[in-house]
Amino acid sequence: MFKKILLAADGSDHSVRSAKKAIYLAEQSPETEITVVYAVDGQTSKVDILHHYDKKVVDELRKRRLEPIENLLIEKNLKYKMVILHGEPGPAIVDYANKRDFDIVVVGSRGLNALQEMVLGSVSHKIAKMAKAPVMIIK
Amino acid sequence: MFKKILLAFDGSEHSFRTVAKAIDIAKLTQDSKVEVLYVLSDETSKSEVINLWEAEGIKEDRLERFKLAEEAAAQNGIDYEIKFLRGEPEEKIVQYANENSIDMIIMGSRGLNPFQSMILGSVSHKVMKRATCPVMVVK
Secondary structure, three states: OEEEEEEEEEOOOOEEEEEHHHHHHHOOOOOEEEEEEEEHHHHHHHHHHHHHHHHHHHHHHHHHOHHHHHHHHHOOOOEEEEEEOOOHHHHHHHHHHHHOOOOOOOOOOOOHHHHHHHHHHHHHHHHHOOOOOEEEOOO | OOOEEEEEEOOOHHHHHHHHHHHHHHHHHOOOOOEEEEEEEHHHHHOOOOOHHHOOOHHHHHHHHHHHHHHHHHHHHOOEEEEEEEHHHHHHHHHHHHHOHHHHHHHHOOOOOHHHHHHHOHHHHHHHHHOOOEEEOOO
């Protein structure tokens, strides 16, 4: 069924919601592994470094962002892996997913309006279009 | 969690791949039900058909895939119901899902290239944007 699950997350509320759905899929089988990917784009990267120029602090900060999700995974005693990618979130996640063999990609939708989406581009839309695996979009 | 599943299925090749995924998802939750939605677009309904199964739009191979899908559902003990609606597919799917408190929409993607999807707009993208429940897009 869904043995290899990729969860795209950034620690935001909507990504915690997606995590809950991914966990539901994962709970059905003990062999399931969830790979949590967090893509850090140039902007976030700059802000992080400007605020905390120590590399260790930056890594720590990024890990801490994903803590709510990691806690859920630990609570449910699931096999998981945390991966931090660098680059524009959409393409970086698609690239990571397509090089591996995932049964499903779970991603949250920020719910941008039409204009925002035109300008910013929707990460979930890019992933849904470009990933080879089935993609589940969570509102 | 996914008790009421909406499967957008029209018997086309790209939508056939969604059947297996819908069965997987339906198996996760007890007493789940798959509502199979076949939206006849306005063009199809213009042919003023009396018997849906003999509609011009539903060709032999589609009918065959419907049979295969029903067999697969029966073999896996999936509770399902087929519904026909008329109108714009994306509109009807979103409306049906939102009005019937569907827990997840499963649909295929035609796999248009970027240019085609820019001009035509992809049904899956519109559904993804406007549905309030999780949407799974299967390639």
